[in-house]
Amino acid sequence: MCGIVGLFLKNEALQPRLGDLLSDMLITMTDRGPDSAGIAIYGQDVEGLKLTLQSDTPETDFDGLSQALQAAIEAPVTLRVIDTHAVVTLPHTAEDAARAFLKEKGIRIMGAGQAMEIFKEVGLPEDVARRFDIRAMGGTHGIGHTRMATESAVTTLGAHPFSTDADQCLVHNGSLSNHNRMGRVLAQKGFAPQTENDTEVAACYISSRLAEGANLGTALEGTLQDLDGFFTFVVGTKNGFGVVRDPIACKPAVMAETDDYVAFGSEYRALATLPGIEAAKVWEPEPATVYFWER
Amino acid sequence: MQVIDLATTPLRDMNATLQAQAKDTNMTAWEVQNPKGAHAVAVGLDGPLEVTVQGSAGYYCAGMNKDATVRVTGSVGPGVAENMMSGTVIVEGDASQYAGATGHGGLLVIKGNASSRCGISMKGIDIVVHGSIGHMSAFMAQKGNLVVLGDAGDALGDSIYEARLFVRGSVKSMGADCVEKEMRPEHLELLADLLERAEADAKPEEFRRFGSARKLYNFDIDNAGEY
Numbered sequence: 300m301c302g303i304v305g306l307f308l309k310n311e312a313l314q315p316r317l318g319d320l321l322s323d324m325l326i327t328m329t330d331r332g333p334d335s336a337g338i339a340i341y342g343q344d345v346e347g348l349k350l351t352l353q354s355d356t357p358e359t360d361f362d363g364l365s366q367a368l369q370a371a372i373e374a375p376v377t378l379r380v381i382d383t384h385a386v387v388t389l390p391h392t393a394e395d396a397a398r399a400f401l402k403e404k405g406i407r408i409m410g411a412g413q414a415m416e417i418f419k420e421v422g423l424p425e426d427v428a429r430r431f432d433i434r435a436m437g438g439t440h441g442i443g444h445t446r447m448a449t450e451s452a453v454t455t456l457g458a459h460p461f462s463t464d465a466d467q468c469l470v471h472n473g474s475l476s477n478h479n480r481m482g483r484v485l486a487q488k489g490f491a492p493q494t495e496n497d498t499e500v501a502a503c504y505i506s507s508r509l510a511e512g513a514n515l516g517t518a519l520e521g522t523l524q525d526l527d528g529f530f531t532f533v534v535g536t537k538n539g540f541g542v543v544r545d546p547i548a549c550k551p552a553v554m555a556e557t558d559d560y561v562a563f564g565s566e567y568r569a570l571a572t573l574p575g576i577e578a579a580k581v582w583e584p585e586p587a588t589v590y591f592w593e594r
Numbered sequence: 595m596q597v598i599d600l601a602t603t604p605l606r607d608m609n610a611t612l613q614a615q616a617k618d619t620n621m622t623a624w625e626v627q628n629p630k631g632a633h634a635v636a637v638g639l640d641g642p643l644e645v646t647v648q649g650s651a652g653y654y655c656a657g658m659n660k661d662a663t664v665r666v667t668g669s670v671g672p673g674v675a676e677n678m679m680s681g682t683v684i685v686e687g688d689a690s691q692y693a694g695a696t697g698h699g700g701l702l703v704i705k706g707n708a709s710s711r712c713g714i715s716m717k718g719i720d721i722v723v724h725g726s727i728g729h730m731s732a733f734m735a736q737k738g739n740l741v742v743l744g745d746a747g748d749a750l751g752d753s754i755y756e757a758r759l760f761v762r763g764s765v766k767s768m769g770a771d772c773v774e775k776e777m778r779p780e781h782l783e784l785l786a787d788l789l790e791r792a793e794a795d796a797k798p799e800e801f802r803r804f805g806s807a808r809k810l811y812n813f814d815i816d817n818a819g820e821y
Contacts, residue, residue: 548710548728551672551690566671567650568631581650581669583690583709586729 302328337419412466
């Protein structure tokens, strides 16, 4: 099954509540998938680059990491540790050096960007939201996922959202059938999937199309031509939010829009607690139709 | 009027209360409040109850209904009135996938739109959709009537048996073995009755009828490529 949610705020006054609203939406979807959960959240832009790191042994891996990384890349670093994750901020110019250092240390990079941070772990949405204190996080938009695993192992790396380029992320309900071959094609374009997971291939696909100059709408249109399988995708970019369903559209989807926000849920239940939902325009997105918003 | 508030009453208790009503109960009017998209609201009813669900419900609302009238003031998720036997289910808003699937009898009215697979494998239910329906609707439909005031999506009536399909708007495409058929006086009469019972403002003469060409009933080697 899997449960997916997304919230794109139009009203700035709601921004401090983004994490709180998204957490409630995702927790409501818990019984669609108990294996792992994750949220990507677009907070305030920073001057440099944010890398969201993950470690299975955060006590040792993150201890002294700030100083070691600073010395290795010869640039100032700030580090915020949140449970098994850490968000490190550094100058853009130091990205390659930082990635090399972290790889050598065996610390995973879940995502990168000026605005986006990603938190995902094995476990239920309620636990993940609490461990990472998602409710306290503000921001402009975010997406979330609770997983019932089908295509790859139940691990942190197999959890959604997947991020395969700066400030880009994707969640998926469904399963792809041409992801192995597509993964090889994308690897040649410089977007090699890092896991065995089918959803990561879809994220790589969107990233490769955006890198080629496509806008978000065109990149999402492309999934209908180039990806085979069942999918409802919800995608975030630094300033955008998009949804697309495959032509068969057996994976559920409901959307709501008001003057204050655009929201997506696998089911209406996920939207039922949003402010002003009673007066919102609520609809089921059409099959093979791209919906996207940008600010 | 009895009121059950799902904000304070567990879902199973609500269904058990409604299911426990005797056939000759005089407590026939019920209201369910705060469904908030909950699954399986007002399912398995088998008495002459009048249940109003105030708000939107999730999966399988009013499934397996028998004798009861269930009215939902909002929208419903997938599988509304699935396997309905008799009675009436009215949705004021939209319905998601496979509305009225496998229904044996009764009347399902959707005042908004229904999405894909509306009336899939219907076995005698009558479905009236005031808006439009999505793709693969009435797939393998065996018996009953599907009336659509708006448009029908791709592959209407694929592999249909003996159900009748009436569409007022456009049909994007017909599925295998589905053909347009002549509208005879008995069909106009049938439609007039269904439209009236479904509170629908439309004239029977505005509809076209679709049904089975009956070419896929038995295996025919010439059709091997169709399977």
